[in-house]
Structures are given as C-alpha cells and as structure tokens.
Amino acid sequence: GAVVSQHPSWVICKSGTSVKIECRSLDFQATTMFWYRQFPKQSLMLMATSNEGSKATYEQGVEKDKFLINHASLTLSTLTVTSAHPEDSSFYICSAKGLAGGAEETQYFGPGTRLLVL
Amino acid sequence: RKEVEQDPGPFNVPEGATVAFNCTYSNSASQSFFWYRQDCRKEPKLLMSVYSSGNEDGRFTAQLNRASQYISLLIRDSKLSDSATYLCVVRAGGFKTIFGAGTRLFVKA
Numbered sequence: 001g002a003v004v005s006q007h008p009s010w011v012i013c014k015s016g017t018s019v020k021i022e023c024r025s026l027d028f029q030a031t032t033m034f035w036y037r038q039f040p041k042q043s044l045m046l047m048a049t050s051n052e053g054s055k056a057t058y059e060q061g062v063e064k065d066k067f068l069i070n071h072a073s074l075t076l077s078t079l080t081v082t083s084a085h086p087e088d089s090s091f092y093i094c095s096a097k098g099l100a101g102g103a104e105e106t107q108y109f110g111p112g113t114r115l116l117v118l
Numbered sequence: 119r120k121e122v123e124q125d126p127g128p129f130n131v132p133e134g135a136t137v138a139f140n141c142t143y144s145n146s147a148s149q150s151f152f153w154y155r156q157d158c159r160k161e162p163k164l165l166m167s168v169y170s171s172g173n174e175d176g177r178f179t180a181q182l183n184r185a186s187q188y189i190s191l192l193i194r195d196s197k198l199s200d201s202a203t204y205l206c207v208v209r210a211g212g213f214k215t216i217f218g219a220g221t222r223l224f225v226k227a
Contacts, residue, residue: 043219
C-alpha cells in the first residue's frame with residue numbers, strides 16, 4: 001500500500017529553537033500535502049494545505065510565519081516550527097493526496113512526529 | 119457548533135458485543151464521508167468510506183443519512199483488537215478534510 005513517511009518521529013528541543021519536519025510520499029506523487037496538529041485527546045486540526053510549487057494555504061488561526069511549509073517536489077513537503085515554545089508541543093501529522101495504484105485519489109497519513117518543547 | 123460532532127465515549131463493551139457510533143456534520147455541501155481508526159499515539163488509518171447506499175466490510179457497517187446529516191458505524195462481534203478511537207471524517211470540495219474528535223472504544227475480555 002501507499003506509504004507516507006515522516007522524519008523525525010520524535011523531537012525534544014529547547015524553547016526558541018526551530019524544528020523541521022519532513023514528510024515524504026514514498027511510492028506515489030502527492031499533488032497535495034496537508035499538515036495537521038493533534039493535542040492530547042483532541043481531534044486532528046488541519047493547519048495548512050500545500051500544493052507542489054506554490055505557497056501553502058493556512059487555516060484560520062495558524063501563523064504562516066511561525067509554521068513554514070515548503071512543498072518543493074511531488075514527494076516532499078517540510079514543516080518548520082520556528083522559535084518553538086512549549087505550547088507548540090503536539091503531535092504533527094502530514095497527509096498526502098495522490099493516486100497510489102487506485103482509481104481514485106486517496107489521502108494517506110504519515111506516522112506523525114511528536115514534538116516536545118521544553 | 120462544531121463542523122463534525124461525535125460522542126467522545128468511552129464505550130466499554132465486552133467481546134462479542136455489537137456497538138454503534140454516530141456522527142453529525144453541519145456542512146450540507148459535504149461530499150465524502152469516512153471512518154478512520156486511530157490507535158493510541160499513532161496516525162489515523164482509513165477504516166472505510168461511507169456511501170449513500172450504506173456499505174459493509176466484514177464486521178463493520180457504515181451508513182449515511184444526508185437528510186439528517188449524520189453517519190454511523192456499526193461494529194458486530196467486537197474483538198479486543200477493535201479497541202481504538204474511531205474518527206468520523208467529512209470532506210467538502212477540494213479535499214478539505216474535517217475530523218471529528220473521535221469516539222473511544224474499549225473492548226473487554
């Protein structure tokens with residue numbers, strides 16, 4: 001089946017540092033990638049949607065200067081949490097949309113990245 | 119009002135029981151509906167799509183009621199391995215996906 005990978009899976013960092021998370025579609029080309037955030041016992045919240053080669057579209061309340069998204073190719077998107085603070089600690093999940101052997105475009109999720117900011 | 123609402127549970131059921139979850143959505147223009155399963159500290163995984171005519175996959179049956187704007191998931195003959203959080207997912211045009219907060223299910227031996 002289609003695979004989406006994320007790296008790193010775990011990050012612990014000091015407040016004020018920037019953290020970069022990579023999301024890759026391993027066996028298909030992702031026309032669109034999505035970044036979600038999930039706090040404990042809460043639902044996944046869409047942060048932004050990005051299409052390859054264009055600027056990301058951010059959801060209301062998500063600071064684009066704090067969460068930098070780069071979708072450089074059809075298989076790679078990166079999320080950079082700039083100047084991370086403890087309140088940014090969360091589970092970040094990327095998702096990629098594409099045709100992965102099926103007849104319809106489907107959304108596939110990465111395994112997630114746990115960020116803990118001290 | 120939340121765009122997608124679910125009873126958070128938890129539902130505690132014995133093995134072999136039948137359990138049903140409901141989910142309501144507010145956007146009447148929603149086009150696609152899904153149930154995802156999320157295990158603790160893992161990413162969501164697609165359980166099944168939900169079609170207007172209703173669909174079944176083994177022990178799982180999903181139904182959609184567009185008039186009342188709700189979808190349901192029925193699990194028959196519950197297994198211990200069914201313990202997870204079940205997410206109701208609604209998609210409007212353009213692949214904008216809205217997740218419900220999830221319903222937790224615990225299946226006991």
